[in-house]
Amino acid sequence: MNRSNFGDIRIFVEVARRGGFRAAADVLNLAPASISEAIQRFEEKLEARLFQRTTRAVVLTPIGEWLFERSQSAVIDLEEAIGDLHNQKGQVAGTLRLSAPYSAGPFFLDDLVARFAVSHPEVNVEVIYDDTKVDLLRSGIDAAIRSTTLLGADTHAVPVGPELEVTIVAAPDYLKRKGVPKRPNDILNHDAICYAFDHGRNLAPWGFKGSQGHFLVQPKPRMVANDMRSLILYAQRGLGLAYLYREIAAPYINKDDLIEVLSKHVSPLPRYSLNYISKRHMTSRLRAFIDMAKVNEKSK
Amino acid sequence: MNRSNFGDIRIFVEVARRGGFRAAADVLNLAPASISEAIQRFEEKLEARLFQRTTRAVVLTPIGEWLFERSQSAVIDLEEAIGDLHNQKGQVAGTLRLSAPYSAGPFFLDDLVARFAVSHPEVNVEVIYDDTKVDLLRSGIDAAIRSTTLLGADTHAVPVGPELEVTIVAAPDYLKRKGVPKRPNDILNHDAICYAFDHGRNLAPWGFKGSQGHFLVQPKPRMVANDMRSLILYAQRGLGLAYLYREIAAPYINKDDLIEVLSKHVSPLPRYSLNYISKRHMTSRLRAFIDMAKVNEKSK
DNA sequence: ATTCATTGTTCGTATATCCGATCACTGTGT
DNA sequence: ACACAGTGATCGGATATACGAACAATGAAT
Numbered sequence: 162m163n164r165s166n167f168g169d170i171r172i173f174v175e176v177a178r179r180g181g182f183r184a185a186a187d188v189l190n191l192a193p194a195s196i197s198e199a200i201q202r203f204e205e206k207l208e209a210r211l212f213q214r215t216t217r218a219v220v221l222t223p224i225g226e227w228l229f230e231r232s233q234s235a236v237i238d239l240e241e242a243i244g245d246l247h248n249q250k251g252q253v254a255g256t257l258r259l260s261a262p263y264s265a266g267p268f269f270l271d272d273l274v275a276r277f278a279v280s281h282p283e284v285n286v287e288v289i290y291d292d293t294k295v296d297l298l299r300s301g302i303d304a305a306i307r308s309t310t311l312l313g314a315d316t317h318a319v320p321v322g323p324e325l326e327v328t329i330v331a332a333p334d335y336l337k338r339k340g341v342p343k344r345p346n347d348i349l350n351h352d353a354i355c356y357a358f359d360h361g362r363n364l365a366p367w368g369f370k371g372s373q374g375h376f377l378v379q380p381k382p383r384m385v386a387n388d389m390r391s392l393i394l395y396a397q398r399g400l401g402l403a404y405l406y407r408e409i410a411a412p413y414i415n416k417d418d419l420i421e422v423l424s425k426h427v428s429p430l431p432r433y434s435l436n437y438i439s440k441r442h443m444t445s446r447l448r449a450f451i452d453m454a455k456v457n458e459k460s461k
Numbered sequence: 462m463n464r465s466n467f468g469d470i471r472i473f474v475e476v477a478r479r480g481g482f483r484a485a486a487d488v489l490n491l492a493p494a495s496i497s498e499a500i501q502r503f504e505e506k507l508e509a510r511l512f513q514r515t516t517r518a519v520v521l522t523p524i525g526e527w528l529f530e531r532s533q534s535a536v537i538d539l540e541e542a543i544g545d546l547h548n549q550k551g552q553v554a555g556t557l558r559l560s561a562p563y564s565a566g567p568f569f570l571d572d573l574v575a576r577f578a579v580s581h582p583e584v585n586v587e588v589i590y591d592d593t594k595v596d597l598l599r600s601g602i603d604a605a606i607r608s609t610t611l612l613g614a615d616t617h618a619v620p621v622g623p624e625l626e627v628t629i630v631a632a633p634d635y636l637k638r639k640g641v642p643k644r645p646n647d648i649l650n651h652d653a654i655c656y657a658f659d660h661g662r663n664l665a666p667w668g669f670k671g672s673q674g675h676f677l678v679q680p681k682p683r684m685v686a687n688d689m690r691s692l693i694l695y696a697q698r699g700l701g702l703a704y705l706y707r708e709i710a711a712p713y714i715n716k717d718d719l720i721e722v723l724s725k726h727v728s729p730l731p732r733y734s735l736n737y738i739s740k741r742h743m744t745s746r747l748r749a750f751i752d753m754a755k756v757n758e759k760s761k
Numbered sequence: 762a763t764t765c766a767t768t769g770t771t772c773g774t775a776t777a778t779c780c781g782a783t784c785a786c787t788g789t790g791t
Numbered sequence: 792a793c794a795c796a797g798t799g800a801t802c803g804g805a806t807a808t809a810c811g812a813a814c815a816a817t818g819a820a821t
Binding site for chain 3: 493499502
């Protein structure tokens with residue numbers, strides 16, 4: 162669906178509200194002829210008649226009535242959104258605020274943070290598990306651990322934590338019904354159980370290695386969540402193929418529970434990145450934490 | 462305001478969702494050049510910068526972020542309206558989007574969602590674990606499970622899930638150093654390991670019962686996180702008293718690891734609330750899920 | 762019955778948007 | 792250090808949409 166449907170819906174709703182093309186034209190700053198032509202094109206696209214016309218009036222058809230009621234509130238919301246746009250425009254002490262994906266905690270971050278807290282008794286530590294994009298300038302977060310290096314003015318990054326093995330698993334029952342994928346692109350013909358970032362806005366693509374190097378395949382999501390424990394349960398219930406951190410899936414991998422597929426094809430994910438802003442006044446507690454993270458890094 | 466703003470918002474939201482012009486172009490069946498030009502014209506019209514660009518990526522500006530969150534749900538509604546136009550038979554299909562706190566998954570939600578998905582093969586399900594406030598009108602979320610009933614126009618709530626037992630625990634080493642609290646208010650003289658909601662903006666108060674009924678005490682946080690697994694590890698390291706769901710803490714409660722304190726004083730938490738808007742157009746898939754949640758409730 | 766005002770429709774022309782090709786920039790791999 | 796892949800930006804030409812003018816139809820006023 163492209164952008165013009167949205168313009169058409171806007172016109173359609175205004176005509177329905179006003180009961181006529183000329184009145185709608187006045188509101189929309191368009192010529193009545195433009196309204197007439199736009200509605201005709203829209204009706205052709207939808208293969209549906211939205212208005213009954215006479216030479217003096219327009220009346221909604223039943224399907225036009227349905228679409229009007231179905232879409233009016235959303236149109237109002239978008240009008241208000243645009244209207245409102247114009248109304249809009251730290252001694253080693255204190256609280257260290259970190260953002261990290263949930264998966265980082267058990268892997269390495271809990272231990273690092275606990276050791277930091279022990280060795281810096283005057284620092285309170287706040288770890289917010291979250292995987293959305295963080296604006297280090299404005300969010301009040303001191304440093305963000307993410308799977309990638311964050312882009313931004315004066316943002317620096319330090320690699321932390323272990324390299325991450327992943328695996329693709331499914332229930333025996335599912336594989337019996339849908340077959341075992343043999344090559345990476347086979348997953349496009351399967352139901353996928355996908356991990357979501359950014360409050361569901363992004364799905365993690367599935368990473369593979371082949372004779373020509375690394376490549377990504379984006380499967381069709383049947384189940385989506387941002388907690389791998391949920392994804393495991395969905396996989397156990399036979400709802401599809403699940404792409405998971407191996408360490409999390411390992412306890413469930415056996416011939417009766419979850420079966421690994423495409424083992425020779427999946428490739429590990431890169432290490433976490435501890436991102437922070439260097440140009441901004443760096444608090445001593447942040448500096449101390451970064452130093453500890455680096456020492457932690459060297460000790461591996 | 463004319464029709465083209467609506468087309469522009471459609472493009473804007475898709476770019477924001479996909480994080481790039483080329484990805485959005487794929488979805489919208491437009492050329493990347495068209496997306497680039499359309500966004501530029503839109504920004505000029507609004508006299509506002511919506512995206513920060515580099516030569517490799519686009520990131521929303523704060524005002525772009527605001528517009529995105531403000532308009533996304535309306536865009537989803539309009540997309541669905543057009544999509545549903547061809548398919549008005551009340552079929553239970555599409556994507557059900559739920560928001561819930563992480564703790565809900567293992568307790569009851571994973572099971573409920575998996576059973577719903579099995580019995581409604583045409584519905585995709587997206588569960589976003591999050592504990593921030595959800596604007597059900599604007600977020601594109603169909604229903605939000607939270608520990609409390611959400612306030613809002615036409616918002617209804619159904620109680621779901623089990624009653625939640627909690628416990629307060631500490632390492633033996635910590636109790637040796639700081640003493641064992643005997644009454645609820647004693648915790649004010651201790652280091653507290655606190656669970657955080659809302660990206661750290663709110664801390665869970667600790668609930669107690671006494672001769673005069675229920676009351677809450679807010680301890681001084683030394684360690685804060687929004688994942689109880691982290692809190693357990695901090696407690697094990699002797700960093701303070703931790704207030705945890707009993708079910709999560711139970712495996713670690715023994716005389717060498719974590720010791721329960723104030724057992725006779727803590728009171729259980731109320732059940733989760735499944736919040737949704739009833740007056741707004743309710744999709745058949747949401748109705749079906751609510752019905753299943755209610756049946757789930759009766760079977761306990 | 763006739764006239765008039767108002768509506769939606771049609772069409773040739775003007776304007777806005779879309780697109781392919783190309784360019785500049787940047788991160789990654791060698 | 793260099794080559795390459797992938798991104799957003801630019802621009803001249805192609806295409807889609809907007810518009811003014813004219814037309815057909817209709818209800819109200821006389």
